[in-house]
Amino acid sequence: MKITKLRVTPVNIPLEKPLWWTGGHYPGTSKAIIEVETDEGLIGLGESPSVEVVQTIEAMGERLVGQDPLDIAACEAKTLPPWQIVQNTDDSSVVKAFGAIEIALWDLRGKVFGEPLYKxxxxxxxxxxxxxxxxxxxxxxxxxxxxxxxxxxxxxxxxxxxxxxxxxxxxxxxxxxxxxxxxxxxxxxxxxxxxxxxxxxxxxxxxxxxxxxxxxxxxxxxxxxxxxxxxxxxxxxxxxxxxxxxxxxxxxxxxxxxxxxxxxxxxxxxxxxxxxxxxxxxxxxxxxxxxxxxxxxxxxxxxxxxxxxxxxxxxxxxxxxxxxxxxxxxxxxxxxxxxxxVPEGPGLGVTLDRDALAFWNNHLVEHGPLDHFFDPAKPGRFRRLPLA
Incomplete structure:
Protein backbone atom coordinates (compact mmCIF):
# COMPACT_ATOMS: atom_id res chain seq x y z
CA MET A 1 0.00 0.00 0.00
CA LYS A 2 1.30 3.46 -0.93
CA ILE A 3 0.25 7.04 -0.24
CA THR A 4 -1.11 8.61 -3.40
CA LYS A 5 -2.28 12.01 -2.18
CA LEU A 6 -2.64 14.22 0.86
CA ARG A 7 -5.48 16.76 1.02
CA VAL A 8 -5.77 19.46 3.69
CA THR A 9 -8.92 21.54 4.25
CA PRO A 10 -8.92 24.51 6.66
CA VAL A 11 -12.22 25.02 8.50
CA ASN A 12 -13.79 27.25 11.11
CA ILE A 13 -15.48 25.76 14.20
CA PRO A 14 -17.46 28.65 15.75
CA LEU A 15 -18.90 28.78 19.25
CA GLU A 16 -22.56 29.66 19.77
CA LYS A 17 -21.53 32.72 21.83
CA PRO A 18 -18.12 34.40 22.14
CA LEU A 19 -16.26 33.50 25.34
CA TRP A 20 -14.10 35.99 27.21
CA TRP A 21 -10.47 35.06 27.82
CA THR A 22 -7.20 36.90 28.46
CA GLY A 23 -6.86 37.80 24.76
CA GLY A 24 -10.38 39.24 24.63
CA HIS A 25 -13.14 37.52 22.66
CA TYR A 26 -12.84 33.83 21.77
CA PRO A 27 -15.42 33.23 18.99
CA GLY A 28 -14.29 29.72 18.17
CA THR A 29 -11.33 28.17 16.47
CA SER A 30 -9.92 27.24 13.08
CA LYS A 31 -8.53 23.78 12.28
CA ALA A 32 -7.01 21.97 9.32
CA ILE A 33 -8.49 18.59 8.39
CA ILE A 34 -6.09 16.15 6.72
CA GLU A 35 -6.97 13.26 4.42
CA VAL A 36 -4.20 10.82 3.49
CA GLU A 37 -5.28 8.77 0.47
CA THR A 38 -3.82 5.41 -0.58
CA ASP A 39 -3.72 3.29 -3.71
CA GLU A 40 -6.02 0.77 -2.01
CA GLY A 41 -8.81 3.31 -1.60
CA LEU A 42 -8.41 3.82 2.14
CA ILE A 43 -8.30 7.36 3.57
CA GLY A 44 -6.81 8.31 6.94
CA LEU A 45 -8.05 11.38 8.80
CA GLY A 46 -5.98 13.81 10.84
CA GLU A 47 -6.41 17.28 12.30
CA SER A 48 -4.08 20.19 12.95
CA PRO A 49 -4.82 22.47 15.93
CA SER A 50 -4.32 25.58 13.80
CA VAL A 51 -4.36 26.68 10.16
CA GLU A 52 -1.05 28.49 9.85
CA VAL A 53 0.59 25.12 9.09
CA VAL A 54 -1.57 24.34 6.03
CA GLN A 55 1.22 25.08 3.52
CA THR A 56 3.70 23.05 5.58
CA ILE A 57 1.28 20.11 5.63
CA GLU A 58 0.81 20.38 1.86
CA ALA A 59 4.58 20.38 1.30
CA MET A 60 4.98 17.35 3.56
CA GLY A 61 2.18 15.63 1.67
CA GLU A 62 4.08 15.98 -1.59
CA ARG A 63 7.10 14.27 -0.02
CA LEU A 64 4.96 11.43 1.31
CA VAL A 65 3.52 10.38 -2.06
CA GLY A 66 4.74 6.83 -2.73
CA GLN A 67 5.53 6.11 0.93
CA ASP A 68 4.15 3.17 2.91
CA PRO A 69 1.63 4.74 5.35
CA LEU A 70 2.17 1.92 7.85
CA ASP A 71 5.86 2.82 8.14
CA ILE A 72 5.33 5.87 10.31
CA ALA A 73 9.03 6.17 11.22
CA ALA A 74 9.95 6.38 7.54
CA CYS A 75 7.21 8.97 6.94
CA GLU A 76 8.57 11.06 9.79
CA ALA A 77 12.12 10.79 8.47
CA LYS A 78 10.86 11.90 5.06
CA THR A 79 9.25 15.06 6.41
CA LEU A 80 11.02 16.15 9.62
CA PRO A 81 14.63 17.01 10.46
CA PRO A 82 16.23 14.92 13.24
CA TRP A 83 14.20 15.40 16.42
CA GLN A 84 17.07 16.94 18.38
CA ILE A 85 17.18 19.73 15.79
CA VAL A 86 13.40 20.19 15.81
CA GLN A 87 13.47 20.50 19.60
CA ASN A 88 16.12 23.22 19.49
CA THR A 89 14.48 25.65 17.09
CA ASP A 90 11.89 28.30 17.75
CA ASP A 91 9.62 27.01 14.98
CA SER A 92 7.26 24.30 16.23
CA SER A 93 5.09 24.44 13.12
CA VAL A 94 6.76 21.40 11.53
CA VAL A 95 5.95 19.34 14.62
CA LYS A 96 2.27 20.34 14.54
CA ALA A 97 2.13 19.75 10.81
CA PHE A 98 3.58 16.26 10.93
CA GLY A 99 1.69 15.46 14.15
CA ALA A 100 -1.60 16.07 12.34
CA ILE A 101 -0.51 13.87 9.43
CA GLU A 102 0.69 11.15 11.82
CA ILE A 103 -2.77 10.95 13.40
CA ALA A 104 -4.10 10.24 9.90
CA LEU A 105 -1.50 7.48 9.47
CA TRP A 106 -2.75 5.83 12.68
CA ASP A 107 -6.31 6.12 11.42
CA LEU A 108 -5.19 4.35 8.25
CA ARG A 109 -3.44 1.67 10.28
CA GLY A 110 -6.65 0.93 12.15
CA LYS A 111 -8.58 0.74 8.89
CA VAL A 112 -6.02 -1.64 7.38
CA PHE A 113 -6.29 -4.03 10.33
CA GLY A 114 -10.00 -3.43 10.92
CA GLU A 115 -9.47 -2.43 14.56
CA PRO A 116 -10.20 0.72 16.59
CA LEU A 117 -7.17 2.78 17.49
CA TYR A 118 -7.39 1.99 21.21
CA LYS A 119 -6.82 -1.72 20.42
CA VAL A 342 -14.94 5.71 22.66
CA PRO A 343 -15.82 5.00 18.99
CA GLU A 344 -15.70 1.31 18.10
CA GLY A 345 -15.14 1.63 14.33
CA PRO A 346 -11.75 0.96 12.71
CA GLY A 347 -9.03 3.56 13.25
CA LEU A 348 -10.43 6.71 14.79
CA GLY A 349 -13.94 5.39 14.20
CA VAL A 350 -15.29 8.61 12.67
CA THR A 351 -16.42 9.50 9.15
CA LEU A 352 -16.11 12.88 7.45
CA ASP A 353 -19.34 14.70 6.70
CA ARG A 354 -18.41 16.06 3.27
CA ASP A 355 -21.18 18.66 3.23
CA ALA A 356 -20.17 19.95 6.66
CA LEU A 357 -16.50 20.01 5.68
CA ALA A 358 -17.34 22.13 2.61
CA PHE A 359 -19.63 24.40 4.65
CA TRP A 360 -17.08 25.19 7.35
CA ASN A 361 -14.31 25.56 4.80
CA ASN A 362 -16.47 28.09 2.97
CA HIS A 363 -17.10 29.86 6.30
CA LEU A 364 -13.33 30.27 6.69
CA VAL A 365 -12.91 31.45 3.09
CA GLU A 366 -15.68 34.06 3.48
CA HIS A 367 -14.91 35.26 7.01
CA GLY A 368 -11.25 34.39 7.44
CA PRO A 369 -9.85 32.23 10.22
CA LEU A 370 -11.52 32.80 13.56
CA ASP A 371 -9.42 35.34 15.41
CA HIS A 372 -9.04 34.50 19.08
CA PHE A 373 -8.27 38.17 19.75
CA PHE A 374 -11.30 39.48 17.87
CA ASP A 375 -12.75 42.80 19.01
CA PRO A 376 -16.31 43.03 17.65
CA ALA A 377 -16.30 46.81 18.07
CA LYS A 378 -13.07 47.27 16.09
CA PRO A 379 -12.56 44.51 13.50
CA GLY A 380 -8.93 43.66 12.99
CA ARG A 381 -7.93 45.07 16.38
CA PHE A 382 -6.95 43.35 19.61
CA ARG A 383 -9.24 43.76 22.59
CA ARG A 384 -6.97 43.46 25.59
CA LEU A 385 -7.97 42.90 29.19
CA PRO A 386 -6.07 44.82 31.86
CA LEU A 387 -3.57 42.69 33.78
CA ALA A 388 -4.44 42.93 37.47
Missing amino acids: LLGGAVRKDIPFTEYFGFRDGGEMSAHDVADYCLLMREQHGSTMFEGKLIRGDPQLEIETVKALRTALGPRDMIRLDSNMQWSVPTAIHVLREIEPFNIRNYEDPVATFEEMAVLRKHSAIPFSSHIPDIRRAVRAGVPDFIVTNFAVLGGINRAVRFIGACEAMGVGFWCYSGDAGVATAAYLHMSAAMPWITEPSQSLFRWQVGDVIENGPFRQKNNVVA
Whole structure:
Protein backbone atom coordinates (compact mmCIF):
# COMPACT_ATOMS: atom_id res chain seq x y z
CA MET A 1 0.00 0.00 0.00
CA LYS A 2 1.30 3.46 -0.93
CA ILE A 3 0.25 7.04 -0.24
CA THR A 4 -1.11 8.61 -3.40
CA LYS A 5 -2.28 12.01 -2.18
CA LEU A 6 -2.64 14.22 0.86
CA ARG A 7 -5.48 16.76 1.02
CA VAL A 8 -5.77 19.46 3.69
CA THR A 9 -8.92 21.54 4.25
CA PRO A 10 -8.92 24.51 6.66
CA VAL A 11 -12.22 25.02 8.50
CA ASN A 12 -13.79 27.25 11.11
CA ILE A 13 -15.48 25.76 14.20
CA PRO A 14 -17.46 28.65 15.75
CA LEU A 15 -18.90 28.78 19.25
CA GLU A 16 -22.56 29.66 19.77
CA LYS A 17 -21.53 32.72 21.83
CA PRO A 18 -18.12 34.40 22.14
CA LEU A 19 -16.26 33.50 25.34
CA TRP A 20 -14.10 35.99 27.21
CA TRP A 21 -10.47 35.06 27.82
CA THR A 22 -7.20 36.90 28.46
CA GLY A 23 -6.86 37.80 24.76
CA GLY A 24 -10.38 39.24 24.63
CA HIS A 25 -13.14 37.52 22.66
CA TYR A 26 -12.84 33.83 21.77
CA PRO A 27 -15.42 33.23 18.99
CA GLY A 28 -14.29 29.72 18.17
CA THR A 29 -11.33 28.17 16.47
CA SER A 30 -9.92 27.24 13.08
CA LYS A 31 -8.53 23.78 12.28
CA ALA A 32 -7.01 21.97 9.32
CA ILE A 33 -8.49 18.59 8.39
CA ILE A 34 -6.09 16.15 6.72
CA GLU A 35 -6.97 13.26 4.42
CA VAL A 36 -4.20 10.82 3.49
CA GLU A 37 -5.28 8.77 0.47
CA THR A 38 -3.82 5.41 -0.58
CA ASP A 39 -3.72 3.29 -3.71
CA GLU A 40 -6.02 0.77 -2.01
CA GLY A 41 -8.81 3.31 -1.60
CA LEU A 42 -8.41 3.82 2.14
CA ILE A 43 -8.30 7.36 3.57
CA GLY A 44 -6.81 8.31 6.94
CA LEU A 45 -8.05 11.38 8.80
CA GLY A 46 -5.98 13.81 10.84
CA GLU A 47 -6.41 17.28 12.30
CA SER A 48 -4.08 20.19 12.95
CA PRO A 49 -4.82 22.47 15.93
CA SER A 50 -4.32 25.58 13.80
CA VAL A 51 -4.36 26.68 10.16
CA GLU A 52 -1.05 28.49 9.85
CA VAL A 53 0.59 25.12 9.09
CA VAL A 54 -1.57 24.34 6.03
CA GLN A 55 1.22 25.08 3.52
CA THR A 56 3.70 23.05 5.58
CA ILE A 57 1.28 20.11 5.63
CA GLU A 58 0.81 20.38 1.86
CA ALA A 59 4.58 20.38 1.30
CA MET A 60 4.98 17.35 3.56
CA GLY A 61 2.18 15.63 1.67
CA GLU A 62 4.08 15.98 -1.59
CA ARG A 63 7.10 14.27 -0.02
CA LEU A 64 4.96 11.43 1.31
CA VAL A 65 3.52 10.38 -2.06
CA GLY A 66 4.74 6.83 -2.73
CA GLN A 67 5.53 6.11 0.93
CA ASP A 68 4.15 3.17 2.91
CA PRO A 69 1.63 4.74 5.35
CA LEU A 70 2.17 1.92 7.85
CA ASP A 71 5.86 2.82 8.14
CA ILE A 72 5.33 5.87 10.31
CA ALA A 73 9.03 6.17 11.22
CA ALA A 74 9.95 6.38 7.54
CA CYS A 75 7.21 8.97 6.94
CA GLU A 76 8.57 11.06 9.79
CA ALA A 77 12.12 10.79 8.47
CA LYS A 78 10.86 11.90 5.06
CA THR A 79 9.25 15.06 6.41
CA LEU A 80 11.02 16.15 9.62
CA PRO A 81 14.63 17.01 10.46
CA PRO A 82 16.23 14.92 13.24
CA TRP A 83 14.20 15.40 16.42
CA GLN A 84 17.07 16.94 18.38
CA ILE A 85 17.18 19.73 15.79
CA VAL A 86 13.40 20.19 15.81
CA GLN A 87 13.47 20.50 19.60
CA ASN A 88 16.12 23.22 19.49
CA THR A 89 14.48 25.65 17.09
CA ASP A 90 11.89 28.30 17.75
CA ASP A 91 9.62 27.01 14.98
CA SER A 92 7.26 24.30 16.23
CA SER A 93 5.09 24.44 13.12
CA VAL A 94 6.76 21.40 11.53
CA VAL A 95 5.95 19.34 14.62
CA LYS A 96 2.27 20.34 14.54
CA ALA A 97 2.13 19.75 10.81
CA PHE A 98 3.58 16.26 10.93
CA GLY A 99 1.69 15.46 14.15
CA ALA A 100 -1.60 16.07 12.34
CA ILE A 101 -0.51 13.87 9.43
CA GLU A 102 0.69 11.15 11.82
CA ILE A 103 -2.77 10.95 13.40
CA ALA A 104 -4.10 10.24 9.90
CA LEU A 105 -1.50 7.48 9.47
CA TRP A 106 -2.75 5.83 12.68
CA ASP A 107 -6.31 6.12 11.42
CA LEU A 108 -5.19 4.35 8.25
CA ARG A 109 -3.44 1.67 10.28
CA GLY A 110 -6.65 0.93 12.15
CA LYS A 111 -8.58 0.74 8.89
CA VAL A 112 -6.02 -1.64 7.38
CA PHE A 113 -6.29 -4.03 10.33
CA GLY A 114 -10.00 -3.43 10.92
CA GLU A 115 -9.47 -2.43 14.56
CA PRO A 116 -10.20 0.72 16.59
CA LEU A 117 -7.17 2.78 17.49
CA TYR A 118 -7.39 1.99 21.21
CA LYS A 119 -6.82 -1.72 20.42
CA LEU A 120 -3.72 -0.90 18.38
CA LEU A 121 -2.46 1.00 21.43
CA GLY A 122 -2.84 -2.04 23.69
CA GLY A 123 -6.53 -2.17 24.53
CA ALA A 124 -8.94 -0.16 26.63
CA VAL A 125 -8.61 0.40 30.37
CA ARG A 126 -11.86 2.40 30.12
CA LYS A 127 -14.53 2.82 27.45
CA ASP A 128 -16.45 5.81 28.84
CA ILE A 129 -14.14 8.81 28.61
CA PRO A 130 -14.76 11.71 31.02
CA PHE A 131 -14.88 15.35 29.93
CA THR A 132 -15.63 18.52 31.85
CA GLU A 133 -18.52 20.81 31.02
CA TYR A 134 -17.34 24.34 30.21
CA PHE A 135 -18.43 27.63 31.78
CA GLY A 136 -17.36 31.25 31.46
CA PHE A 137 -18.43 34.78 30.72
CA ARG A 138 -20.06 34.87 27.27
CA ASP A 139 -21.43 37.83 25.36
CA GLY A 140 -25.13 37.23 24.89
CA GLY A 141 -25.02 34.67 27.68
CA GLU A 142 -23.64 34.38 31.20
CA MET A 143 -22.04 37.64 32.30
CA SER A 144 -22.38 37.54 36.11
CA ALA A 145 -21.40 35.18 38.90
CA HIS A 146 -24.95 33.95 39.39
CA ASP A 147 -25.47 33.54 35.62
CA VAL A 148 -22.49 31.17 35.50
CA ALA A 149 -23.70 29.21 38.52
CA ASP A 150 -27.22 28.92 37.07
CA TYR A 151 -25.79 27.70 33.76
CA CYS A 152 -23.83 24.92 35.48
CA LEU A 153 -26.94 23.87 37.41
CA LEU A 154 -28.81 23.70 34.10
CA MET A 155 -26.11 21.47 32.61
CA ARG A 156 -26.33 19.17 35.62
CA GLU A 157 -30.11 18.99 35.30
CA GLN A 158 -30.19 18.46 31.52
CA HIS A 159 -27.08 16.35 30.94
CA GLY A 160 -26.04 14.88 34.29
CA SER A 161 -22.86 16.97 34.35
CA THR A 162 -20.97 17.11 37.64
CA MET A 163 -17.50 18.01 36.29
CA PHE A 164 -17.01 21.66 35.37
CA GLU A 165 -14.14 23.77 34.10
CA GLY A 166 -14.08 27.33 32.91
CA LYS A 167 -12.50 30.70 32.41
CA LEU A 168 -13.61 33.50 34.73
CA ILE A 169 -11.70 36.09 32.79
CA ARG A 170 -12.76 39.72 32.79
CA GLY A 171 -9.63 41.24 34.36
CA ASP A 172 -11.43 41.51 37.72
CA PRO A 173 -10.06 39.31 40.53
CA GLN A 174 -13.03 40.02 42.81
CA LEU A 175 -15.45 38.87 40.10
CA GLU A 176 -13.58 35.57 39.84
CA ILE A 177 -13.67 35.10 43.61
CA GLU A 178 -17.40 35.87 43.76
CA THR A 179 -18.12 33.48 40.89
CA VAL A 180 -16.21 30.62 42.52
CA LYS A 181 -18.22 31.16 45.70
CA ALA A 182 -21.47 31.21 43.73
CA LEU A 183 -20.50 28.02 41.88
CA ARG A 184 -19.65 26.10 45.04
CA THR A 185 -22.80 27.27 46.79
CA ALA A 186 -24.96 26.23 43.83
CA LEU A 187 -23.23 22.93 43.03
CA GLY A 188 -22.64 21.71 46.55
CA PRO A 189 -19.44 20.21 47.97
CA ARG A 190 -18.89 17.29 45.57
CA ASP A 191 -19.06 18.55 41.97
CA MET A 192 -15.70 19.17 40.31
CA ILE A 193 -14.63 22.78 39.67
CA ARG A 194 -11.49 23.48 37.63
CA LEU A 195 -10.36 26.95 36.55
CA ASP A 196 -8.30 28.24 33.63
CA SER A 197 -6.83 31.73 33.76
CA ASN A 198 -4.84 31.73 30.49
CA MET A 199 -1.94 33.41 32.33
CA GLN A 200 -4.24 36.26 33.33
CA TRP A 201 -2.81 37.31 36.69
CA SER A 202 0.33 38.88 38.04
CA VAL A 203 1.91 36.94 40.90
CA PRO A 204 0.58 39.23 43.69
CA THR A 205 -2.97 39.14 42.29
CA ALA A 206 -2.79 35.36 41.80
CA ILE A 207 -1.70 34.91 45.42
CA HIS A 208 -4.73 36.93 46.54
CA VAL A 209 -7.17 35.06 44.27
CA LEU A 210 -5.87 31.61 45.21
CA ARG A 211 -5.97 32.40 48.91
CA GLU A 212 -9.62 33.45 48.63
CA ILE A 213 -10.81 30.48 46.55
CA GLU A 214 -8.82 27.69 48.19
CA PRO A 215 -11.56 26.88 50.76
CA PHE A 216 -13.98 26.09 47.90
CA ASN A 217 -12.41 22.79 46.82
CA ILE A 218 -10.86 23.78 43.49
CA ARG A 219 -9.64 20.64 41.72
CA ASN A 220 -7.10 22.43 39.51
CA TYR A 221 -6.10 25.90 38.33
CA GLU A 222 -4.62 26.14 34.84
CA ASP A 223 -1.97 28.74 33.98
CA PRO A 224 -2.80 31.27 36.71
CA VAL A 225 0.41 33.16 35.82
CA ALA A 226 2.72 33.43 32.83
CA THR A 227 5.58 31.02 33.63
CA PHE A 228 6.44 27.84 35.52
CA GLU A 229 8.80 29.90 37.67
CA GLU A 230 6.00 32.24 38.72
CA MET A 231 3.81 29.18 39.32
CA ALA A 232 6.49 27.84 41.68
CA VAL A 233 6.19 31.04 43.71
CA LEU A 234 2.42 30.52 43.92
CA ARG A 235 2.94 26.95 45.13
CA LYS A 236 4.35 28.39 48.34
CA HIS A 237 1.03 30.14 48.95
CA SER A 238 -1.56 27.61 47.78
CA ALA A 239 -2.22 23.87 47.80
CA ILE A 240 -4.44 24.05 44.69
CA PRO A 241 -2.88 21.89 41.92
CA PHE A 242 -1.77 23.68 38.76
CA SER A 243 -1.80 22.72 35.09
CA SER A 244 -0.39 24.27 31.92
CA HIS A 245 -0.65 24.02 28.13
CA ILE A 246 3.15 24.24 27.85
CA PRO A 247 4.36 20.64 27.29
CA ASP A 248 7.78 20.96 28.94
CA ILE A 249 8.30 18.07 31.37
CA ARG A 250 11.91 18.97 32.16
CA ARG A 251 10.95 22.45 33.33
CA ALA A 252 7.93 21.11 35.21
CA VAL A 253 10.09 18.64 37.15
CA ARG A 254 12.75 21.25 37.86
CA ALA A 255 10.21 23.81 39.09
CA GLY A 256 7.94 21.35 40.88
CA VAL A 257 5.00 22.76 38.89
CA PRO A 258 2.71 22.38 37.06
CA ASP A 259 1.13 19.19 38.36
CA PHE A 260 -0.53 18.45 35.00
CA ILE A 261 0.22 19.05 31.32
CA VAL A 262 -2.81 19.78 29.12
CA THR A 263 -2.18 19.62 25.38
CA ASN A 264 -3.00 18.28 21.93
CA PHE A 265 -1.42 15.22 20.31
CA ALA A 266 -0.50 17.02 17.09
CA VAL A 267 1.40 19.59 19.18
CA LEU A 268 3.45 16.70 20.58
CA GLY A 269 4.21 15.34 17.11
CA GLY A 270 1.45 12.73 16.78
CA ILE A 271 0.19 9.57 18.48
CA ASN A 272 3.58 7.82 18.75
CA ARG A 273 5.23 10.76 20.46
CA ALA A 274 2.18 11.40 22.62
CA VAL A 275 2.37 7.84 23.96
CA ARG A 276 6.01 8.41 24.88
CA PHE A 277 5.25 11.85 26.32
CA ILE A 278 2.48 10.48 28.53
CA GLY A 279 4.80 7.67 29.64
CA ALA A 280 7.41 10.27 30.62
CA CYS A 281 4.74 12.19 32.52
CA GLU A 282 3.84 9.02 34.40
CA ALA A 283 7.48 8.30 35.23
CA MET A 284 7.94 11.83 36.59
CA GLY A 285 4.60 12.03 38.39
CA VAL A 286 3.17 14.76 36.13
CA GLY A 287 -0.50 14.31 35.22
CA PHE A 288 -1.93 14.66 31.72
CA TRP A 289 -5.21 15.42 30.01
CA CYS A 290 -6.32 16.83 26.66
CA TYR A 291 -7.43 20.36 25.86
CA SER A 292 -10.58 21.65 24.20
CA GLY A 293 -11.90 23.33 21.08
CA ASP A 294 -11.05 20.67 18.51
CA ALA A 295 -13.12 19.26 15.69
CA GLY A 296 -14.32 15.67 15.81
CA VAL A 297 -11.21 14.09 14.25
CA ALA A 298 -8.82 15.25 16.99
CA THR A 299 -11.49 14.59 19.62
CA ALA A 300 -11.74 10.99 18.42
CA ALA A 301 -7.97 10.67 18.90
CA TYR A 302 -8.41 11.98 22.47
CA LEU A 303 -11.07 9.35 23.10
CA HIS A 304 -8.94 6.46 21.91
CA MET A 305 -5.79 7.59 23.72
CA SER A 306 -7.72 8.22 26.94
CA ALA A 307 -9.23 4.74 26.58
CA ALA A 308 -5.80 3.12 26.23
CA MET A 309 -3.62 5.23 28.57
CA PRO A 310 -4.05 4.34 32.28
CA TRP A 311 -2.24 7.54 33.30
CA ILE A 312 -5.01 9.81 31.92
CA THR A 313 -7.27 9.63 34.96
CA GLU A 314 -8.65 13.17 35.06
CA PRO A 315 -11.38 14.40 32.67
CA SER A 316 -10.19 16.23 29.59
CA GLN A 317 -11.51 19.67 28.67
CA SER A 318 -14.57 20.12 26.47
CA LEU A 319 -16.24 22.91 24.53
CA PHE A 320 -18.57 20.35 22.91
CA ARG A 321 -21.78 21.93 24.14
CA TRP A 322 -20.94 25.31 22.62
CA GLN A 323 -19.63 24.20 19.21
CA VAL A 324 -22.22 24.91 16.52
CA GLY A 325 -20.70 22.62 13.91
CA ASP A 326 -18.25 19.86 13.14
CA VAL A 327 -16.73 18.02 10.19
CA ILE A 328 -17.69 14.47 11.19
CA GLU A 329 -20.99 12.67 10.82
CA ASN A 330 -23.16 13.06 13.93
CA GLY A 331 -20.70 15.61 15.39
CA PRO A 332 -19.89 17.37 17.58
CA PHE A 333 -19.46 14.79 20.32
CA ARG A 334 -21.62 15.49 23.39
CA GLN A 335 -21.02 14.12 26.86
CA LYS A 336 -23.81 12.61 28.96
CA ASN A 337 -23.28 12.05 32.68
CA ASN A 338 -19.76 13.44 32.17
CA VAL A 339 -18.64 10.86 29.58
CA VAL A 340 -18.37 10.14 25.85
CA ALA A 341 -18.06 6.55 24.66
CA VAL A 342 -14.94 5.71 22.66
CA PRO A 343 -15.82 5.00 18.99
CA GLU A 344 -15.70 1.31 18.10
CA GLY A 345 -15.14 1.63 14.33
CA PRO A 346 -11.75 0.96 12.71
CA GLY A 347 -9.03 3.56 13.25
CA LEU A 348 -10.43 6.71 14.79
CA GLY A 349 -13.94 5.39 14.20
CA VAL A 350 -15.29 8.61 12.67
CA THR A 351 -16.42 9.50 9.15
CA LEU A 352 -16.11 12.88 7.45
CA ASP A 353 -19.34 14.70 6.70
CA ARG A 354 -18.41 16.06 3.27
CA ASP A 355 -21.18 18.66 3.23
CA ALA A 356 -20.17 19.95 6.66
CA LEU A 357 -16.50 20.01 5.68
CA ALA A 358 -17.34 22.13 2.61
CA PHE A 359 -19.63 24.40 4.65
CA TRP A 360 -17.08 25.19 7.35
CA ASN A 361 -14.31 25.56 4.80
CA ASN A 362 -16.47 28.09 2.97
CA HIS A 363 -17.10 29.86 6.30
CA LEU A 364 -13.33 30.27 6.69
CA VAL A 365 -12.91 31.45 3.09
CA GLU A 366 -15.68 34.06 3.48
CA HIS A 367 -14.91 35.26 7.01
CA GLY A 368 -11.25 34.39 7.44
CA PRO A 369 -9.85 32.23 10.22
CA LEU A 370 -11.52 32.80 13.56
CA ASP A 371 -9.42 35.34 15.41
CA HIS A 372 -9.04 34.50 19.08
CA PHE A 373 -8.27 38.17 19.75
CA PHE A 374 -11.30 39.48 17.87
CA ASP A 375 -12.75 42.80 19.01
CA PRO A 376 -16.31 43.03 17.65
CA ALA A 377 -16.30 46.81 18.07
CA LYS A 378 -13.07 47.27 16.09
CA PRO A 379 -12.56 44.51 13.50
CA GLY A 380 -8.93 43.66 12.99
CA ARG A 381 -7.93 45.07 16.38
CA PHE A 382 -6.95 43.35 19.61
CA ARG A 383 -9.24 43.76 22.59
CA ARG A 384 -6.97 43.46 25.59
CA LEU A 385 -7.97 42.90 29.19
CA PRO A 386 -6.07 44.82 31.86
CA LEU A 387 -3.57 42.69 33.78
CA ALA A 388 -4.44 42.93 37.47
